[in-house]
Amino acid sequence: MGTPGSALRSQDWFGGTGRDAFIHRSWMKRGLPDDVFDGAKPVIGICNSASELTPCNAHLGQLAEHVKRGVWEAGGVPLEFPVMSLGETLIRPTAMLLRNLMAMSVEESIRGNPLDGVVLLSGCDKTTAAMLLGAASVDLPTIVVTGGPMLSGRYRGRPVGSGTDVWRYSEEVRGGRMSLTDFLSAESCMTRSNGHCNTMGTASTLACIVEALGLSLPEGGAIPAADTRRNRLAHLSGRRIVPMVAEDLRFSRVVTRASMTNAIVTNAAIGGSTNAVVHLLALAGRLGLDVTLDDFDVHGRGVPLLVNLMPSGEHLMEDFYYAGGLPVVLREIRHLLAADATTVGGIPLVDTCTDAQCHDRRVIATFDQPLVADAGIAVLRGNLAPDGAVIKPSAASPHLLHHTGRAVVFSSIEDFKARIDDPDIDIDADSVMVLQGCGPRGYPGMPEVGNMPLPAKLLARGVTDVVRVSDARMSGTAYGTVVLHVAPESHAGGPLAFVCDGDTISLDVPNGSLTVHLDDGELRRRSLGWRPPEPAYDRGYYRLYVDTVNQANLGADLEFLRGASGHDVARGSH
Numbered sequence: 001m002g003t004p005g006s007a008l009r010s011q012d013w014f015g016g017t018g019r020d021a022f023i024h025r026s027w028m029k030r031g032l033p034d035d036v037f038d039g040a041k042p043v044i045g046i047c048n049s050a051s052e053l054t055p056c057n058a059h060l061g062q063l064a065e066h067v068k069r070g071v072w073e074a075g076g077v078p079l080e081f082p083v084m085s086l087g088e089t090l091i092r093p094t095a096m097l098l099r100n101l102m103a104m105s106v107e108e109s110i111r112g113n114p115l116d117g118v119v120l121l122s123g124c125d126k127t128t129a130a131m132l133l134g135a136a137s138v139d140l141p142t143i144v145v146t147g148g149p150m151l152s153g154r155y156r157g158r159p160v161g162s163g164t165d166v167w168r169y170s171e172e173v174r175g176g177r178m179s180l181t182d183f184l185s186a187e188s189c190m191t192r193s194n195g196h197c198n199t200m201g202t203a204s205t206l207a208c209i210v211e212a213l214g215l216s217l218p219e220g221g222a223i224p225a226a227d228t229r230r231n232r233l234a235h236l237s238g239r240r241i242v243p244m245v246a247e248d249l250r251f252s253r254v255v256t257r258a259s260m261t262n263a264i265v266t267n268a269a270i271g272g273s274t275n276a277v278v279h280l281l282a283l284a285g286r287l288g289l290d291v292t293l294d295d296f297d298v299h300g301r302g303v304p305l306l307v308n309l310m311p312s313g314e315h316l317m318e319d320f321y322y323a324g325g326l327p328v329v330l331r332e333i334r335h336l337l338a339a340d341a342t343t344v345g346g347i348p349l350v351d352t353c354t355d356a357q358c359h360d361r362r363v364i365a366t367f368d369q370p371l372v373a374d375a376g377i378a379v380l381r382g383n384l385a386p387d388g389a390v391i392k393p394s395a396a397s398p399h400l401l402h403h404t405g406r407a408v409v410f411s412s413i414e415d416f417k418a419r420i421d422d423p424d425i426d427i428d429a430d431s432v433m434v435l436q437g438c439g440p441r442g443y444p445g446m447p448e449v450g451n452m453p454l455p456a457k458l459l460a461r462g463v464t465d466v467v468r469v470s471d472a473r474m475s476g477t478a479y480g481t482v483v484l485h486v487a488p489e490s491h492a493g494g495p496l497a498f499v500c501d502g503d504t505i506s507l508d509v510p511n512g513s514l515t516v517h518l519d520d521g522e523l524r525r526r527s528l529g530w531r532p533p534e535p536a537y538d539r540g541y542y543r544l545y546v547d548t549v550n551q552a553n554l555g556a557d558l559e560f561l562r563g564a565s566g567h568d569v570a571r572g573s574h
Contacts, residue, residue: 008245009140009567010043013114020574024114036077042116042245044071044238046080047106047135049127054087056124056196056203059225060147063234067119067145070238076117076245078238083109083134086126088203088448088475093536095126096473097445099133100549100558101541102126106134111567115140117245119237123147123195123225125202125476128210129279133557135251136286137564141244142251143344144215145237146207148225149317150195155186161310162190162197163477167451174421175459195225198316200309202476205272206279208326212266214254214343218352222321244344252287252564258338260284260291261299262349265336268303268376269329271312271394273476274484277377278446282555285562293379293388293553297512300376305394306332306365311479312394313371315363323363327356332367380483382515383523384469384495384505387487387553389514391507395479397465401509403481405432405467407516409501412437413449421456429458432467432505436496437533439471439489440549440556444535444542446471446485451478467507469514471496471552483507483514485552491532492551498526 013024014037025037037043046067050060064080071078084105086095110118117140122128128146135142153160169186172178196203208221217237223230260280267276277296284291306329309315330337330353341349358364365371375394381387393401408427410416416435419425427433433452440446450472454463468482471489488494495516499505504517518526535546548558 008039008042008116010037010114010116011039015039020572023574042076042242043114044076044078044241045110045113045115045118046078046121047110047118047131048080048082048121049085049123049131050082050121051085051087053090054085054124054127055089056087057085057122057127057147059194060121060123063121063145063147063231066231066234067121067238070235071242074239074242076242081109081113086124086130088124088126093443094445094447096447096556097443097545099126099130100545100561102130103133103561106131107137110135110138110140111565111569117141117241119241120144121147123203125196125206125275128203128206129282132279132283133286136255136283137561138567139251139564140567141241141249142215143237143241143244144210144220145234146210146216146220148195148223148227148230149198149204150191151193151224151226152198152316152318153189153192155189159316160186160190161199161316161477163201163475164199164310164479165190167478171453171459174453174456193224193226197477198318199311199477200271200273200307200317202273202275204317205267205270205276205476208270208272209263209267209276209280211326212263212330212349213259214341214349217345218327219325222317222325224318224321227321240344247346249344249346254342254344255283255287256341257289257291258341260289261295262337262341264296264299265303265333266329268300269305269333270307270326271305271309271375274377274390274392275473275476277390278473278485278552278555281553282557285555285557286564288563296377296390297379301378302374303333303336303376304367304370305372305375306367306370308363308365308371311477319360319363323360324356324358327353328358328364331356378509378512380509380512380514382513383518384499384514384516385486386495387551389483389486391481391483391509393509396481400465400467400481400507402507403467404504404506405430407432407434407499407501407503407505409434409436409499413447416452420453423457425455425457427455427458429463429466432469432507434496434499434505435468435470435472436490439491440551441546442471442489442491442533444537444546444549446473446552446556448473448475450474450484451480451482469505487551487553489551493527493530493532495523497530498523
């Protein structure tokens with residue numbers, strides 16, 4: 001790549017004395033010295049997902065300035081560019097629907113421009129996932145800087161966890177234990193600063209996963225957004241990406257099967273989000289790595305929960321960082337990590353945590369005295385989920401992890417909302433709530449509605465959890481005995497589509513099974529004449545998505561995006 005005698009990809013644009021090089025250099029200089037694009041300095045793209053419609057990422061422009069300083073110091077040329085941004089809290093119908101579109105935006109923006117390396121600036125969970133997918137497909141030297149969690153809020157003297165306490169307070173209002181006035185007064189206490197969710201939700205989970213994959217500098221997963229040490233991290237990341245180009249330390253050299261195994265183990269130890277499963281499976285598909293849903297069972301099962309954060313515990317991300325952050329967790333599980341997995345720092349991940357010290361054992365437990373002995377994401381299979389489903393035991397009720405109950409079926413999220421608070425709904429504490437039509441194709445986009453709110457009549461009786469089963473996802477900030485990602489989804493003709501009110505469903509998490517008490521003949525009979533519902537949208541990206549999206553067990557990526565395309569561009573622009 002590059003012009004003769006140059007190792008830099010950017011010289012395909014800027015090198016030489018011809019007309020095209022003249023155009024490329026002259027339009028870009030705009031006050032820069034003549035030697036900036038002479039082939040001695042790598043051009044570093046700063047891929048920025050900042051947007052005021054993505055509140056968690058609104059401050060990333062400030063971090064970009066610190067990255068630029070580091071790039072200039074190291075002898076590179078920083079060029080910032082925007083990409084599509086996805087805010088989990090606002091965008092409809094669901095940010096997950098657009099994760100793959102944002103990944104395409106990232107991929108083509110990187111590939112189509114004169115970049116030798118890239119720094120990804122992300123925060124909200126789908127922006128991190130999309131950036132990883134897009135950058136993996138181009139495979140340039142890449143380093144990730146996440147925006148960091150918001151500071152801990154407090155309401156009437158107690159910590160308020162973003163997301164987690166929204167679900168909790170909402171149930172208390174519906175159950176008559178909290179006034180609407182108090183609910184609304186808590187609203188302004190939750191978001192205290194810039195940053196993403198301060199619980200171990202999906203954004204925090206993916207930030208830690210990025211660190212465990214080796215794609216960020218140490219401590220990158222947990223430094224609060226408002227802590228100036230995140231600015232320093234951005235600065236140092238800018239310094240580091242320049243030598244990464246010289247070392248040809250590409251994305252695929254950092255993220256290997258060993259790295260993915262480390263991420264799975266780490267996700268279990270931190271009590272991470274079930275959403276990590278679908279994003280890591282999609283990333284494996286982009287890189288051509290042999291990682292499947294079963295790997296989460298093989299490598300995640302038996303890993304203890306060490307991090308005492310909501311929704312599985314009591315504390316928040318600010319506490320986690322000041323207790324020592326992810327390096328402490330990695331040191332505790334060091335014997336479970338793949339020793340040959342490297343990092344963007346050029347050293348093995350296991351060597352990044354050697355000197356880590358814990359400053360608060362209330363927040364980070366030891367491996368020998370964990371919070372929960374077996375906390376990994378559990379994979380379930382059976383005649384209700386032939387291709388798998390997942391559950392997060394650390395956020396579930398122990399007494400429901402082995403349960404048999406009568407199905408109460410909702411055919412859509414609209415059906416659920418219309419009937420859930422009907423006082424005459426036929427449901428009790430032993431029932432199994434079933435939600436259909438919320439998978440990748442069916443919604444479309446696999447929304448975070450799997451943690452269905454409980455019926456008001458049960459809340460009023462003091463019931464706080466029942467088994468819930470769906471082809472949807474749930475927020476990483478949520479909790480409960482919630483079975484998710486059922487594959488194949490109901491819209492694709494999976495068995496979930498044929499479950500009826502009154503059917504008996506058995507959940508057995510210790511043995512990894514999810515079954516409906518129907519024989520194969522009855523399931524076949526119910527499937528006769530079945531047709532999927534008409535799609536809610538029938539044009540543009542929605543149509544492309546519905547027609548090409550894979551099931552959850554393959555990461556819900558678009559089939560034609562699996563596998564990397566590399567950084568070559570076949571033709572010039574002039």
